[in-house]
Amino acid sequence: MDLLEYQGKQLFAAHGIAVPSGEVASTVEDAVAAAERIGYPCAIKAQVLIGGRGKAGGIKIAADRGEAEQHAGAILGMDIVGPHGEGPFRVDQVWIEGGSAIATEYYASVILDRGEKKLLAMVSAKGGMDIEAVAAEDPEALVKEHVDPTKPFTAAEARPIVDAAGLAEDVRDAAAEVLAKLAETAQAEDATLIEVNPLIVTEGREVVALDAKVTIDGNALYRHEGLAELDAESIDDPQEAMAREKGLTYVKLDGNVGILANGAGLCMSTLDVVAQAGGAPANFLDAGGGSKADAIVDALTVITTDPKVTAILFNIFGGITRCDEIAKGIVEASSRLDLGLPLVVRLDGTNSEEGLAILAEAGLANLHQETTMLGAAQKVVELAGGSS
């Protein structure tokens, strides 16, 4: 789960990291009122879960009330596309904060290093720009040091990293303190990524986090009540929200072929095979390891709520999942929902013969059986027609 900038900054503040104070607003009127309270100049920043906001025009400085109104009006409602083509992300909220007198921009982060099984602390004197580009052009400018995950990480241990990065001497103690607190925040809040870019030095020589990118481990939300509430509010897509409510693992995509498979790996593979057959998947939906009839009804409800879907593929390899249960679910869903769409079903594995018999007996007019995964993918692409 990714936090918006202002949510990340609130988390930083709770752990003693200096951040500019500000307010969040979702209307131009509220944004202007906030700007008036905060004073000018102030920054008006789009709150979306993607980098590159500045380049996209999502961050503006307002010098007076007129500019605050103009910028808030332009930013609220705009669509921002990420540097790797992510999104678009619609801006529903802006964060208004006091303008900072920036002397220098640095970079600091603490991330989970999956390969090395440690936390990785990183610092660079070259902040305020794309850090991947900095690392590519001038690798020595980005100092990386692993943190022992079994122990607390102190400012004294952070200090050599800050020294190696060549930050201004007078702020090294403060920067080391911030780095240690970022690691503390990661460990206390179950964050797998914390990135501050830029970490600024103000003209008054204070070290302040001017941005915040934070990812919280979804598996740990049960022990962070406040963050779990943010997570529940964070889903914009109506199908994704509905799937979450029903306890299904669903990811919305752009195509017109609805997909349901059991197991995350098989489901990803099904999307790939449909794409290879010339189709465009509408979603990822893992029906889970022990899918029962009710779960199938829920899954079909979510898939068919997407108006783009023109055909649906069930790709089931029953291990623990029993194919007869899946077949019962399909028949049940067909009677409960008005499924006008073609349904391609491939059932293999545990109790597949019983499952196929149940489907044959039901005699559903819109149902097509296929025996192989590849055959099923080709069939559903043919029935779905061109992507709308």
Place this chain on the structure above:
Amino acid sequence: MSIIVNEDTKLVVSGLTGREGSFHGLRNQAYGTDLVAGVTPGKGGQDIEGVPIFDSIREAVEQQGANTSMIFVPARFAAPAIDEAIESGVETVIAITEGIPVLDMLVTYWKAKQAGVRLIGPNCPGVLSPGRANVGIIPAQFFDPGKIGVVSKSGTLTYQIGNELKQAGEGNSSIVGIGGDPIIGSDFIDILELYEADPETEMIVMVGEIGGDAEERAAEFIASDISKPVVAYIAGFTAPPGKQMGHAGAIISGSSGTAQAKKEALEAKGVRVGESPTETAQIAVEVLRG
């Protein structure tokens, strides 16, 4: 031979008194696995279908000679249960539980390393050595004994490929589900090394997916340390960046962890990568039969 589990496996199951734990634990026993004990704190002295229950894993080790522990404990209690297993004296811990906080696993990973205990998972289907032993939730009926070692991040995808191998008349020395979490006890490299040393394994099928760089690291390791042929499959070519695809670890972060990058890394080291599970099984059979 085979790897990780076999006729010498003496299994203790944490969570054997729970619904899932008893279903799968007894299923493993029915397959022929030597299930010697269950563990549920506070239920020591009871039994499940004649299998004695202990309060701690250490008691199961001391009294029943357990050498392999399977963890079927709910996510919020699972990391301490794995820690307990690591300290109990067993050689191998297989953690099936899904949804364990990743920073807990980070600490547990190093405990296992320091204790010299082999940890498989979490969020994995377990290990099956066909005809010998099954520890976990892998449906054994889709696999025959044979010469192909399988290592995979995914459960059902492995069943799909294993079943295609079986239909083609081939079988497996072992099938190891390493799990789909960001931090897992054993990576591809650890399992590849075991297959390399296993005389019965003639070739290896590796099933990866988006996220992290375990496949890229495996590609390097295959080039330097593995003499047996390896065939791979990668899932997630159509996954959009930034979206978690079911498994906690299956996520493309920015431009890293893509299926394309993994495929290219493996192919650069001479590993053939199948386009689909079906093609992967076909290539494996072709390679095995020369």
